[in-house]
Amino acid sequence: MNAWARFRRNRLALVGLALVVLLAFSALLAPWLAPYDPTRQSLIEKRARPGAKYLLGADEFGRDILSRVIYGARVALVVGVLSSAIALVGGLLLGVVAGFAGAWLDAVMMRGLEILLAFPYLLLALAIVAALGTGTLNTTIAVGIWGVPAVARIVRGSVLALRETEYVGAARALGAPPPALLRRHILPNIVPGLIVYGTLFMANAILLEAALSFLGLGVQPPTASWGLMVSTGRDVLLVAPHVATVPGLAIMVAVLAFNLVGDGLRDALDPRLRGSV
């Protein structure tokens, strides 16, 4: 049975996939889907309750929350995809080098990674943001760098394990140069795991972007970021709870979607990964 057939039998994974497609559509078609301009203010209608005119209500500046949630999908997905790319490419490079180089270079790199992994969750990203400054691009870079050490460690582990396999040993004995070994024998075996990890990382990247923006250290106003929307809603939480809670639902749905797809991919691509990724 191929991977897609296995994936298709997993109902939760399909729900996740449907949600991811929905998110992608709202990100791509935001200008056509959103009923209003996400930055259009209407101060007399500030904090409007959900109703016929504003389906999900209006925020502190009278901006339509539904439109901002739709546009927010853009920020979440763009930051998520780009930071995942940074984490995967950076981690792949470092992991392959460490795994192949062996000896002292490997030891030095692993100690370095251990130091980065010794930062409690979020704190490394906070330190990077403190250095880079806020804004969408810097948030993306911070989230991406935050993801590099874990990817590098996974890749290095697989490279070390694969190097010991008989077919890689045989290819090496036959005189295959390292780049060919890498391309033909090592990478094809690492990629499924990386696809799974990358999907699950998307979920974490969206959470982290939201968290940084919530703290005021990520995406800056007036850009419609879900985390930022929760943060502005927090000031009026007790008089208009919908302003903060509705955008948070969008974050949860997006994160849930990528978690479901990631779990489904893991079970479909390589059931042995269960529990390890």
Added chain:
Amino acid sequence: MIRRLLLAVPVLLGVVFVVMLTIDYLPGDAVTLMLGEHATKDAVAKLREHLGLDKPFLVRYLDYVGRVARGDLGRSIQQNRPVAAELADAWPATLELTVAALVIATVAGIAAGVASAVWPNSLFDGLARLGSLFGLSMPIFWTGLVLIVVFSLWLNWLPVGGAGSLIHLVLPAVTLALPSVAMIARMTRSAVLDVLREDYVRTARAKGVGEFLVLARHALRNAFIPILTLLGLQSGQLMGGAVLTETVFAWPGLGRLMVKAIFARDYILLQGAVLVFALAFVIINLIVDLSYGLLDPRIGRQG
């Protein structure tokens, strides 16, 4: 044990190095921020010299490490108080919060995970697994706000924020614990399910050991090893989550101090706060490593 402790030193040195190096590239200048935009060049230069910012990076790094080794964390730029004093004011609140969350997460997570494993594919198992999926996907700062709306605004049972009494602790601790409850429940379920398939469990059952004892003495004790590893990692999650939870609930801890330090570009305070977090994380994982031996005599002390 002593070797392990010594191994933690280079990690902490590295953490300080990384933080100082990242902050070194800070675009906003702490000095300009302190003196305002219209400060004379002369005044800026003087203050830089006073703070030691004119020296090369490595000199400053070694200088800082040397002073930290003697217990001097410097003075915060904003408040001009010893950083050690600011940290000492803040850390008990964070400790209280994270320990409470860790207790909730461990008890609730293990209980739910064991129940799921004992009755797999039951209604409870289904609900617990669905719940943990949501628990892992909810942004923690949003969970906190939703709990405030429900328990403070609608039901009026618990205070909105602040610290001081046990009743103030309930909402922040539950908020912080939820993602970890989900994670621990998931892990416990699969670990217990694995152990229940083992031969020694079948043997124990065959010789007539009661189901409760099988669970308590054979299944849980063996399943605890992966759970323990996870607890060590979760403590890092909890510290990061504490930054968010403290912000949501106006909890006067290290996390809030750190965010304030970032906004104020108070890098000396920030360095100190990160150092305390990293130290706590390293110590917790050291304790985790040492307790493996207590749970499983085979692991012993050789590692």
